[in-house]
Amino acid sequence: MxxxxxxxxxxxxxxxxxxxxxxxxxxxxxxxxxxxxxxxxxxxxxxxxxxxxxxxxxxxxxxxxxxxxxxxxxxxxxxxxxxxxxxxxxxxxxxxxxxxxxxxxxxxxxxxxxxxxxxLYDPHSAELLLERLRHPGTAGPLRFEADPDLRVPGALAPRLLDAEQSNSSLVYGDAYILKVFRRIQPGVNPDLEVPGALAAQGCARVPAPVAWFRTTEPWPATLGVLQPFLPGAADGWTLALRALAAGDDFTTEAHELGRSTAEVHLALATAFPSGAHGENGHTAEAMTARLEAAVHCVPALRPFVPGLRTAFGALATCDAGPPVQRIHGDLHLGQVLRAGREWFVIDFEGEPSRPLTERRSAQSPVRDVAGMLRSFDYAARQRRPWRPEWARRCREAFCAGYAARAGWDPRKKHALLRAHETDRAVYEVLYEARHRPDWLPVPMAAIKRLAVRGG
The missing domain is CATH 3.10.450 (Nuclear Transport Factor 2; Chain: A,)
Known part of the structure; x- marks a missing residue:
């Protein structure tokens, strides 16, 4: 120290x-x-x-x-x-x-x-922070605000979660969770904007904001959001690893998760109407640029560049797919919770490394689907021997559940899905090389598969 x-x-x-x-x-x-x-x-x-x-x-x-x-x-x-x-x-x-x-x-x-x-490690300070949120007001440039129709009780014991990585979260009495954003960018954080809009649509898959705080200096920005806590809930990553350890099938849960994801996408399309179709050519160019930048940081990608380029090239000539809309932006098994028999979606910040304006922009919902499919592969590779069939069945079940609710099947948008999976895998390679080198073989295995035409 x-x-x-x-x-x-x-x-x-x-x-x-x-x-x-x-x-x-x-x-x-x-x-x-x-x-x-x-x-x-x-x-x-x-x-x-x-x-x-x-x-x-x-x-x-x-x-x-x-x-x-x-x-x-x-x-x-x-x-x-x-x-x-x-x-x-x-x-x-x-x-x-x-x-x-x-x-x-x-x-x-x-x-x-x-x-x-x-x-945030000090229980007394954490209690006083909750009191600020319970009684809206100001402190210099800070603004504490709350839903006027909801009342947060006092005297809730706080505890700081250890699992957070890009932010810090405090749980109060197993009733509420306060996410304190660590990296701050100008503008409204999607983790406040999106759950609030979905609550107005009556979407029960996302816990609604109860209170929040923001700043006006040096520029307007969201600082933290208080939401209901789901006691007894387990995240999808934990549940998937449990199923793998026990040798259990996970297709029923994956199918239900696909339906729940589609419900959230439908609510997002209503809450943030766009109606436009994406420009696949521009999307392919952006994906190619990210690949080229990643190769400079992770030379292991270089042998696969020609094959990966074909995935992006196919995107430029395939059908536009579903209309672009607001999406989650960083969907994976760690961003969903199961309480009882219901799935809930959390953490709408998107990829924290991307600019806030990009994270709030309309994008293809296929990007979220691809993120979850990659997550099943990540889970399957946590055990030895690797169980590719487990991941394949989960991927199929998720897409089937999604199609049953969304009205279109991601599996029938092969070129679009392959391109977004490839883009996600490139992001994963870069992330693992920078933060968790021991995990690099996981996305690299996907890179090898996706670099083959039809992969």
Whole structure:
């Protein structure tokens, strides 16, 4: 744990704002070690505190920008850096239970000598954050808002989930879950916008927002969303692995999941009407560009480029498929929950590395279908020996369930589905190479299959 601040990257703050400068000095060492930090493969060369607000005594809300100037940006990342949301506790001596949340001690300025830690690990701070959401109002540029027709009870014990990667989530009394976004982009986050719109459509497959908070500085952005928690629910990834371990079939669950996914797509098409068909030629060009960029980062892709190009080339000449619409954008088994006999869809942020405007744009629903089909393959490869037939049956059952509710069959859009699966597999190769090299053989196996015509 850092005890002092060593010389390093430049810290930017107003000349009159020494607390910002001293905090930024601590954070430049701590940020890169967090699992939700996106620039782990690039050193932080600049750290700017964009906004600092006292949320309540002993707790500061910060928006900080981590820059990577003069460092080449990997594909899928912002070359200018990223903005992160932090809630920092400030105490003379933090409680022993907060040791893992400790960031360091401020060395200068008005906060000199005080200990700083991640306040989301502090139950007291988590309780006060819920109180802010229960009683809408403002704190500097922060705006706390809620559905006026819903009442959130107080005195709900908080616990921080350990499973989150790109965000942080607090569960309150097994009744509500608060997702605190870590990487912040200007605009309305889809994880607030989409569930709210679906709730208005009466779609019960997505938990509706109960309360949320946002900021107006340095630009309008969503910071967090409170939704009902589904106690006893299990995510699709866990259920699939259980079925594999027990040697059980998963086709019934996959079929029902396909129907549920189609229901969500139909509700999305109504909530965000588009009516337009996608330009397959433009989509193929974008996919090809992503492939070319990925090859520079993962040379293992190079032998398969000609075959993968054929998948995108076929997309440019096939039928347009279903109309483009708002979609989930990052659908896989970890983004669905099963409670009782019902499936629910969560986490509508889309792929966090993509710009917010792209994640909110109308796209082909085939992209979501392809994401789930890839997820069945991922699950099947978690056990040895690999069970390709298990994945194939799940894929067939999911598509059949989807077709029964959507009115069109993804399997009959072969060129469209192959192109989107290929694009997804390229994304997976890039992700695994950057974050989980041991998992790289999983998407590479799909790359080898999809590079063969008809794969």
């Amino acid at each position: 850092p005890k002092t601040v060593s010389p390093g990257p430049r810290v930017t703050s107003g000349p009159e704002d020494r607390p910002r400068a001293s905090l930024a000095g601590l954070l430049r060492e701590w940020l890169p070690r967090q699992r939700w930090f996106a620039g782990k493969d690039r050193p932080v060369t600049d750290l700017t505190v964009l906004s600092q607000t006292e949320l309540f005594p002993g707790c500061l809300h910060l928006l900080v920008h981590a820059g990577h100037s003069q460092v080449p940006a990997p594909v899928g990342t912002d070359p200018a850096g990223d903005c992160y949301q932090l809630l920092l506790g400030v105490r003379e001596q933090p409680a022993p239970r907060l040791e893992r949340a400790f960031i360091g001690r401020v060395q200068e300025g008005p906060l000199a000598g005080l200990a700083v830690y991640d306040a």
